[in-house]
Amino acid sequence: MMSELKINLSDNRKDKPASDKLGFGKYFTDHMFIMDYTDENGWHDARIVPYGPIALDPSAMVLHYGQEVFEGMKAYRTPQEEIVMFRPDMNLQRLNNSCERMSMPQVDTQFVLEAIAKLVEIDQEWIPDGEENALYIRPFMIATEPALGVRASKEYKFMVILSPVGAYYPEGIHPVSIYVEQQFVRAVRGGTGEVKTSGNYASGIKAQEVAKTKGFSQVLWLDGKEHKYIEEVGSMNVFFKVNGEIITPALTGSILPGVTRDSVITLLQDWGYPVIERVISVEELFEASAQGLLEEAFGTGTAAVISPIGSLSLGDLNIEISGGKTGELSQRLYDTITALQRGQLEDSHNWAFKVK
Known part of the structure; x- marks a missing residue:
C-alpha cells in the first residue's frame, strides 16, 4: 500500500520553537499528509507535501453543514531513541466510527497508520525534548464538495498535521478547578456526543468562556435531558474515586469513548481496583464529598493524559477534592501512562506502535 504514497519534501524548513515555550497547538511541522475522495474514485492521490494552506471552494459543504471528524494522537522518543505512538490503532478505529455516524467514507486504517508513521519519521526532528512534551498528531476529514443542500458530500479531503506540544493545561499535572455547567448542553443520546466531530466542541466554547471568566479551568458537562447526570469534563473523560471504588460515567451514547479512558480502566483493573461504569449524578457526588467519601477525581485524555481535579463548583456550592492536591492514584496513573508512552x-498490553 505504501507504494501508493507520493512524497514531496519541503525545500524551506522552518525554525523549531524552544521546548519550554511550546504551549499546545501553536506550531506546526514542515510537512502534512493529504488524500482525496470522490464517490467515483474512492480514496486516491495520497501524498506527503510541505505544510501550507489548502484551496477550498466557498461552497465546500464542510463550511455550511459541518461534516467533519478528527482525532488526536501523540508520538514520543524513547530513551533507546526509538519513535513510538500510543495505541494509534484504537484512534483510527474511532475515526472510522465517527465517519460512520457522520455519513463520511471510512479509511483503510492500516494504510493511514503507515502514512502517519512515514510523516512522523520525516518530521522526527520536531519531536520535542521534555517530560511533558510530545509531537501531537491531528488527523481530520472534511467535506469538500462545492454544493449547497443538506445531504452527505460526495467529495472529501483527509489530512494529517503535526504539532510539537507541551502540557495542555498550564497547571500540568497539578489539580484544576472545574465548573459544573447547568445551563448549556454538550450532547444528547442519539446525537453526536460519542463521535469526535467539531460541532461537539463548538457547542461547548460558550460555556468554557463563561467558566474561565469565573476563574475555572474547564466545565463539567451534565446530561442534556435531566441536567443531573455527569458526562465528561471539557475535552476529557472523568473518573471519581469514592470510598475505594473507581466510578466513571458509562458510555451511553453521548460520551466520547476515550483511548486514555480505556487505558486507565485496564490499568486500574490490573492493579486490583474495582472500576464501575455507570450513571452518576452530580448530587450523588456532592453528597459523597459531604460524607468524606470522595477521595479523588481526575480527567483523562490524549492532550492532558491525566488531569487531577482539585475542586468542583456547582452554583454557590464548592467542594475541595483530595485537599486540592494531586491524589496518589492520579499521580500513579500519570506516571505509568507517560512511562508506557515513552x-x-x-x-505488557502492546500499546506502543513503533514508528522507527
Missing part, C-alpha cells in the same frame, strides 16, 4: 516501562 518506552520506560514494560509494555
